[in-house]
Amino acid sequence: MRVTFPVVVTLCLCLPVQAQEWFPVPVMSDGQVLDYQPLSKAARPWRVCALLPQGLGRYWWAMSWGLSQEAQRQGVRLGVYDAGGYQNDAVQREQFAHCAERGADAYIVGGVSAQGLCPQIQAVAEHGAPVIDLANRLDCPGVRAHARVDFAEMTKQVVAYLLADSKGRAVRVGWFPGPEGAAWLKDAEDGLREAIAGKSVTLIHGGYGVADISGQAPLVRDLLAREPNLDYVLGNAEAAAFASRLRHNSAPRYHFKVLSFYANERLLEPIAEGQVLAAPTDSPVVQARIAVDLAVRMLEKQQVPRMISPQIIMLDRSTVRQLDLGVLMAPSGQWMIRQDLPD
Template sequence: MRWISLWLSLACQSLLAAEWFPYPVQADGRMLDYRPLPAAAQPWRICALLPHGKDRYWWGVAWGLDQEAQRLGVRLGIYEAGGYEHGDVQLEQFDRCVAEGADAFVVASINTYDLCSAAKVQLQAGRPVIDLINRLDCTGLSAHSRVDFADMTRATLDYLVHVSGGRPIRVGWLPGPADAGWVQDAERGLREALAGKAITLAHGGYGPVDRSRQAKLVRELLKQHPQLDYLIGNAEAAAFAAQLVRNTGSGAQVLSFYATERVLEQIREGQVLAAPTDSPVIQARVALDLAVRGLHGEKLPQLVSPQIEMLDAASLRHFDLGRLMPPEGHWMIRQELPD
């Protein structure tokens, strides 16, 4: 753990010392260098809603939002619902932000539809609503700052086909919560990527991305399919599976279809083979900038996406960790919307 803490500290010190932009993104199908506003025209009040704050992926998102709010000079509330099973909590948090008079909303949604009615009312009132990371599937949203998890899964499968040399393989799959938009997208990408390939898939079922739920699914999947060559899972499933495989001597190699700090540590230690990153800190920064641009009345791109990068033991040595997680010593940021 010490290596990643030191590396992370140095990487994020470098990120803080220099501006994070210009940053290469794809905006509505065009590659360009994203340059955010130098500052907001006034100290707008913006609410950010996240699904949970249980791991450094979402700590990084909250940190990126907070850093960008400070740079732009806006006031930011950050709320997390406590898990993907708490869609009702996220809806209550949205309503609370409305009652507090928020000028704009950045939403990493628990599921694809529950917030649509509430979001529609705010959009009609001229308040921007930005979809962040998870895919909020409502019509008329101001903009989307996210990477398609179908592409994340395709990148993972392409990597797997390459390292396996195209031979027939058996692959276990543990995606996460069934109703989450990013999981639905990941499964769409998986189906498309499997077409025409010599891969036998064993689906391990759905569940919230907490360690206890995913550990149970991992154990059952490996019990039912002891001859798997590879296991691809959400970060919690992959992290637990890597430990279990190491302790039991199973022949399965483990990949995650997105990267977190624990997954990166296990890649470095040779327990996890690889994972793609969607640069969530950058997505958070872009989302907040888009919210401010919307408040300024600018015409916004509909979709802004950082490029996906596969991380394995070789590429990890050159990767800027400040794109993925907060600096050492920074925890989850939860804060009420300031007056």
């Protein structure tokens, strides 16, 4: 059965997260709503190479966990690599080449950029190796399938939440997107611009930076030093987590409310306590599990959808305690998984 956690989040975060039977799960499959059911087991121990952009943020810890768990469940041999950051296009190309040299059967790619790997992807695709786009959006003709959620839609949904909360009054919003140049971030910014068009929103850009605490904390501090009277802070999960703590610890100096355009485990308790107003989750563990299943299905010559997206779940104080944590986070104490592609 699926494991759910109907208790307070503070307690949930101390429990191991186990979702051995994570399916069926509601998804959008090429625009149609359905319950996704993966294969029970791969026909052979396929060798799959997973390339992720970084291992610093908890979002990618969850992704690596989902990849590893589904590979184990299906009997697939998995390599997991991270490029060390969105500035490291060359590192990800080298990691892709390493997997190609080792004869990977399939590739799952959370891209550092939308097109940086296109020549390499095309080369392996021409030899029959499936390539699956995971989370970040790849714009390469050789990509066969996509396991991701549209960050434009994620951002539109959280902006709609903000606008409902503001009740039509004019507001000033500090914006902290994350690492400049990432395809998912471009999508988020497109969604933001569309969502606030014609609305009484003054957007103040906080700057780009790595989506971890060391990258976001200085940006948040700097913007608040210049703009202490913000009504809202909206940003990536790490910026939101830091801003919520800063506001809580500096009361009554600041009065802004905090939202994020995606959730990670760091935000669950602040949302439950009302320190973060809301954040949608794209279920990163589920995305990763689906990516592994898509790779196996393509290797076994099955038809697959072009794009599969877990349904977006908006988390706020009224809904977060009902969340199945297994869709969002790795178990307590499980950090980033890195492992070489087995022989």
